[in-house]
Structure formats: structure tokens, C-alpha cells
Amino acid sequence: MAASNLELDRWIKKISLGDRDALEKLYHATRPAVYAYALSITKNRFDAEDVLHDCYITVWNSAGSYRPQEKPLAWIMTITRNLCFKLSRRQQRYVSLEDPNRYCREGTDPESRLLVESCMKLLTEEERQIVILHAVAGCKHREIAEMQKLKTGTVLSKYHRAIQKLRAVL
């Protein structure tokens, strides 16, 4: 994710003032991270898509309550996480376990599909979230440790172990 925290902060402030362009910029900068994080919790792409959509609506509605000194990405990820839980307790979705597109939409290139599916199947929940937060969202290990309430060393070791698992099959 190329956007810095400062840029994200600025965009959120502008969003609170009703700036749609800022929302688009924020969306492009954070979409993969939000989707990946949502997918890691919901474990199916349909729910993850819903969360992705709802996340940016929530960001639009809640930007006014965001404090600039907070970590913007952590804020967005918290929204994502809460939406996942909200979805899971309010909506029953019937998921086909053998649906080949359970994790990826149709048209996803085979290499990406393999990697995403490996992430979903081979990694534990915690490992998957750490990998996504670091590799996709661009969070530092220290920030992830704070978000996940783990020690930095634990995050580091889990991340490396997860990468080793993925390397073994890719």
C-alpha cells in the first residue's frame, strides 16, 4: 500500500467534509487490504465483498468521528473486523464448501488464485491475518502486534512461519 498514514489521515479528514474524491483515493489505496482482511475472517468471498462495500460506506459516515492522531489503517481494519462480526451474527449465508470461487471471484488469474487459496487453507487464522496485515496492508510488525495484542517477536515468528508454509506449496 503506497499511501502513507499522513495521506490516509488527510483523506479521511476530507471525507468528513464530504469529499468523494478523497474517498476514491482511500478506496484505491486500501481496497486489497480491506478485502483480504475481510476474507480472512468471513472465509468466503461473498461476505467479504459485502464487508468491502459496507466498509467504505461506514468510513464515509464515520470519518467525522475519526481522530487524526489515531492510526488510520488500524481504524479502517477495526471497522472491517466489526463489520465481519456484524454480518456473521445478523445474516445467514449458505456457503458451498466446494465452490471453486469460494475465495476468489471468477477471472482471477491462476497464480493469484493459488496463492489466495493457499493463504486461506494452509495458514491458521492468526497467521493469515498477520500475513495480510503485513504483506497486503503494509502494517509494520510492531503495529500488527498492537492490533492483534501479541508480542512483536510472536508476530515476527508467525509471519516467517506462514511465509515458509506458503513457499512450500508455491
Add this chain to the structure above:
Amino acid sequence: MRMKNKIRRSFNSAAPDVLGSVLQELPEQKSAPTARPMPTSPKTSRFREFAATAAALALLISMIGGTAWYFDNYSGPDTGNTNPTAPTGDPGITQPSDTTPPNEPLRDIYVEDLDYWAENILYPWYLRDFDYMEPEVKTPLSTVCTDSVYVLKKTMGSYSYEFHFDAWYGNLVAILVVGGSDNTVNSFIPESVAKAIALLNMGDYENNFSSQLYKVTIQLVRTGSSGYYCISITSETELYIRPYYINARTGELLALGDEVEPGYTVGPVPTEDTTPPDGLIPEDMAIEFALEYANVDEANIIACYFQMDVMGTPVYWILFDDGTYYYEITMGAYSGEILAFPTPVLMDKATLPDGRISDTMALQAALDFLGISKEQAEQIICTVETDQYRITLEYLETHFLFTVNAYNPTDITCEKYEATGATPIQARNYALDYIGTGMENVSFLRIEQDMGGEQDNRGFLVEIVTEGVEYQLSLDHYGVVLSSEKFDVGVNPDESRTDIIGWRAARDILLDSWGMTLDELTFFRYRYVTSENYPDRYEIYLDESYGASGIIVAKNGEAFYENETYNTAILTVDAITEIAMMDVSQEIRENYGAGAYAECFMITQVHYGSGVREGSIQLYYEWSLYADGLWVTYHVDAFTGEILLRDINVSDLLTDLFDEWGSWYNMALTCEFENPSTLKLSRFFYNGFPDESQTPTDEERAALQAAGVYWEEADLIRLPSGKMDDILIQYFGITLAEMDESCFDGLTYLESTDCYYMMHTDAICVEGFSIEALETLENGNLAVQYTSSRTGINVWYMELEPWGTGYQILMNFPFLYRD
């Protein structure tokens, strides 16, 4: 391509694009107010012009019962009420000629959005300092929409405040302070209101209330029964400080001080000499007049002061009580004229006029209930809620919550909580009690614990779904339910099925397989999943990170994992734990000797995972523990108990070793060397031997003084060479004799004592040791890339050789410079 980039690219490719639908569904009007265009006059000139008129204006607009302070030429709310009348004619601001709303008021704050606006825009951005209003942002505010302004009203104590906002742009244009009826000694407007009034008078729409650009200090100056706030505001350029003097009772701007240079302490309003002049009414006569005026025969005189009031008038301030009421009188010190006689205030011990008991009586009822005195209780908080008092206090490590009927103190209830705060499980149980259900019926549970900030701000958010109803409960630190919201979410369709086992039965199967019980759950979630080939299954999660989870076949209750179906005869976590414990005990004994014991082990987490074995899926437990600083992870076959993988991870151990302030490992981080023989000794031993007393003798001091390396003001660090050798061998595998000559720079050696010496006045250490990468080299050494307070954002490289129960440090130097 690196794996990290591959992952990022893959999820980027897999993520759908929903921007179109997002933009389509964005609500139109839930946006912040657009700031009104700034006046064109330069800020400084406006200050100066405003200053010239402000004090005079302030004296003109004091109203009976209230005072409004308007910024700009805002002409006041069009309510038909002439109170208050706004000041006009501020020479620094251009009066808008057209006061009708814009033709296309796209940014209007509509009435229906007002609550949203107040909560999401007003307080976070404009009234950030108004912390006393934030917790009750919605309910106590009544909203009034007029043609031109919105008025937010707030009553607090004996005061009411009105905040007037431009209805078109949402800018704060006025604060109205309606004085309380009980002008008692401590009845002043809050600092936050006074501060806002001062900032409002500065007149910078965009920046005033974000508090980013201005430094504000505030001081209450008591003047007898009255007082004023002295508020100094440092400009954004910090070229000058401007003092504002705000009447602490009315919010009136009394005076605007001259600009002063930063660094100058802004004092109170200069008043005349307060020495009692001749011709004054004697104090006893003043008291007599006061009692007579109050129609009180006998009184307890609490205070009688002569002083200058805020306008420089000599007055007596007399405070007394007659056993029932407090009286407060301000009297002209020469004339004896009564200048102020606020309504007497009922003393605490009496009953309130409306028949309610006082808070003192309510508290006493609570104390009597416990049979303790007020001095024995701690953290007493007493609040009144219409017809009942809510009293919390701590006594003997227990937190008590009392509810006392405000009309009948014998009608009292008491609840007890752990004063140390509730655990998540306790919070869950309090929430369940509140709802009136048990864990058995909970189909979704999530507990969020906020441990940040002060104790008052800590607490729990507990989300529970039971019988088709979702509850969101907010609990305080002790587990007391503060608020509760309820939503109808409907019963899940699978609950009406009779041909499959229910989710409760499925849950119990999974609980059994994990050796867990309902009582220990802080998270629970299930989902009914189905497909053509794998119909009727439950996905169940027993902890939030899904460490304990599984799929249960709903038809026959079999535990199901991925693509294989197994019966439930898998080993329990307890059994797996026992196997791993036995193994690690052996490991510890082999490496650390027979004396090492397993009792110190602490299981930190238990995972359930899957791996590939001979083409089929294999079940295993991923099991981690801490043992003597080692982080050991096991994969244990869930059926056979066979240990499949044992990964001893040292990153945590290293962090513990190197992050310990002032330890020898930590001191090594202060040194840069590629070979221990070049280690700078004066740096490594900079703190001396902290655990030992190495007091130099007078002879040593004299010898060092003679050598010109001793001065009394500094600490003399004494380093016996034998001890230095011991440390160097242990941590670097080297002795002093093997070290380069340059290593001894900064040290003075005395042959007579065989010690090295150095002098300084401080100590050093490295903080924030954080491993970036860790690798075991072919020779068994550890290669560590790390950052710390010494390295900053740059990365240093360190190579460690396992030695005894720790490591020897072979090298430590900068490795990667970052921009």
C-alpha cells in the same frame, strides 16, 4: 518476485471492485459543515481593532439572567425573543449584505441530521475541548431550528449554555451563558466554556476549536464571591500572547489584555492596592449589616474578607450559615450597600425543597448499609438520577454500587463487584445476568475489553445474540452494565430443523473435543453451511482468533475437518498438552541439566491446524509454550499424539535478553564492532558493574588525580581487570589480553590495583530492541538484523554464537541504512 509482493499482487487481483456501488450509495448530506469563507481582513488587524472595542462592548451586553457572546456580526437567533441582543458594529468584520440562505443550500445542516452532525462533526472538530459534554452528547441536548441558527442547549449544574450555529454553514457563532440561580462560592462556568468564549472572540472559524494552532492556558482568579478566568492565547505564529479576561460567573468578556511577548507570564487583571483604606466600615459592623439584611439572628460566620472586586470596587465578602442555609453577601466596603445577595443554598444535611433527600444523606444511607464511616470508603461517586441516587464506592477491595431511593433512604439496593476490575468472563456473566439468560442459549458472543486510559474509561463491550435478539451491552471497569441496546435479528433457519442436530449439540461436540466448557468461553460463533456434496454442517468458532474451531456434521454429529470426516475420538487438548509437556521436560533436562523442571512452563496458546500427510489431510495441534525464555511450538498429531514438529523459536528469548536495560547484552548493543577484539571497552563497561559496589579508595583517587584524570564532580567508575575478563569471556569469548590497544581508549589503568578507571556523570542503555530478521547460519550461529533506539530506522546486524545457556556476541555493526 518476493513472496510479500506476490501476496499483495494476488489479493489485489482477487479483490472485487465495488467503488461504483459504494459511490452510488453514499448518503448525500452526512457531511461536515463547509467552513464559511474567512473574512478578508488580516487576522492581526482584526485583533487590534476588535481589542479596541471588545472591552467596551462587553460591558454593554450583560443581560439579566444571561449573557450572549457573539463572534462576528452575527445578529442573533431569529426567535422573536429579544434576549439576548447581539453586539453589532465590530469594525474588523464585513457585515454580509445578504442574510438569506443560498439558493442551493447543498451544505445545509438539516434538522433530521442534527444529532448526527452534533455527534460526528460538532464535538470532534469544533468543540473538542468540551469533554464534559461528550458522554451525553445526544440526550441532554435539545435542538431548536430557527431561520438562521441552530441552537444547542445544555444545562449543567446551575448554568445553562446555548451554542448557536450558523444554520447554513454550521459555524459556531455564539455562546450564551445563562447564569445559575445559586451563585454560590464555587458556582463558576467550566473552564472549557470560558476557553471557548475566548477563542470565539478571537474569530478564527476554522482553527479555533481544533486546538491545533493555538496554545491556551487558563487560570481562575477568585475575587471574593466572584471570580474571573485569565486566559492567555498564544497566536499560531507565536509572536505574541493575548490575555482574555472572562467573568467566571457570566462568561462576560471583561477585558482584552495587551499583546505580550511569549515567555511573559500573563497575570490577573491589574487591580488597585487591596490594603484597607481609611473610612472603611469596620468588619464587625459589616457582618452585623449582612445578618440584618439576610434576616438571620444567629449565624456561623465562615468568612469575611475585604477585597477589591474585579472592577476595582472595595467590597466585603461575607459567608455564613444559620444551620440550614449558606448565605453569601457582597457589600460595599464604604457604603454598606448590599451589592450581591444570591439565593441562600440549603446545607447538605437538610432535605431538598422537593422532598428528596440530599446526596449527603443518600451517601450516609449507603455507608450505614455497610456499617462503615466515610473515611473508610474510597472512590466515592454520588450522582442523582431523578428519583434515585446512584452511589459507587470501594471498601476492602470491593466495589459497591448502591441505588438509594431519593425520597426514602431506607429503600436501598447494593451490588458488589471486584474492585480490581472484572475479568472478561465475569463481565460476560454480569451481562448474561442482566439479560436474564445463560451461556447455554447464546448463539453469538463477543467481548471487547478496553483497557486504555484512566480506570473510569476502561470497560467492556459485550455482544450477545440469544433467541433471535442481539444485545449490545456496555460495562464499566467493574462489570456494571452502563447501557444496553437490543436488536431483533431473527432466529436462524436451521433452528427449526428437526432432521439435524441443533447448533447447541454441535457446539458441545466441539467443546468436548477441545476439552473446554461453556464457562470459559469469551467468544462463540457458529454458522450453518451446506453444499450439494457436504450438506448440513456447522462451522463453529470457540475463540476469536478461531484457534479453537471446527466443522460438525449436523446429520450425525461427527466432527468434520476440511475434506475428511473423522469421529470425535481425537485426543483432547489436555492429552496433547501432556504429551508435549513430557517432551519438553526431556528437552529441557537434556539441555539444562537434571535440575531443570517443567513446573515453570506456561502454555500460552493452543492452535488447531491441518497439514499434508501422504496425500490426505492430517490433523495436528499447534501448541506453543514458554520455557525458560524459549518459545517452543509443537505440531502434535491429534490422533496418535506423535510429535510432528518442534520449533524452538528464539526471537522472544533474544528480545528479552537484549531489551533488558543495562544488562551486559544490552550494553553490547551500544558498541559497534566486527570482531570482539575491537570492542570499545569504555563503552561496553560505561555503566561499570551496577550490581557490585566498586568504591575507589582515597589512594586510588589521589593516584588518578595525580594522573590528571580525576575530578570530584563526576562518578568514578572502577573496573577490576579480573572481573572485566570474566564478563568478556562470557559474552564475547575473549580476554583483555587478546584485545587491540585501541579498545582501551578512555580508560586509565592503575597497576597498583589492577583496575581500569573512567569518569563520567551519566549512564547509557539501548531501548526498543526489535528483531527485523533472524536466521540460523550453517555453523549454528544466529544472524540477527534488528533496530533499536541506537540504530533508529537503520538496521544493524549482529551475529551470536550459542554458548552455555546464552550467547556470545561475535559482531554488531550497521547493516542497512534507510532513508
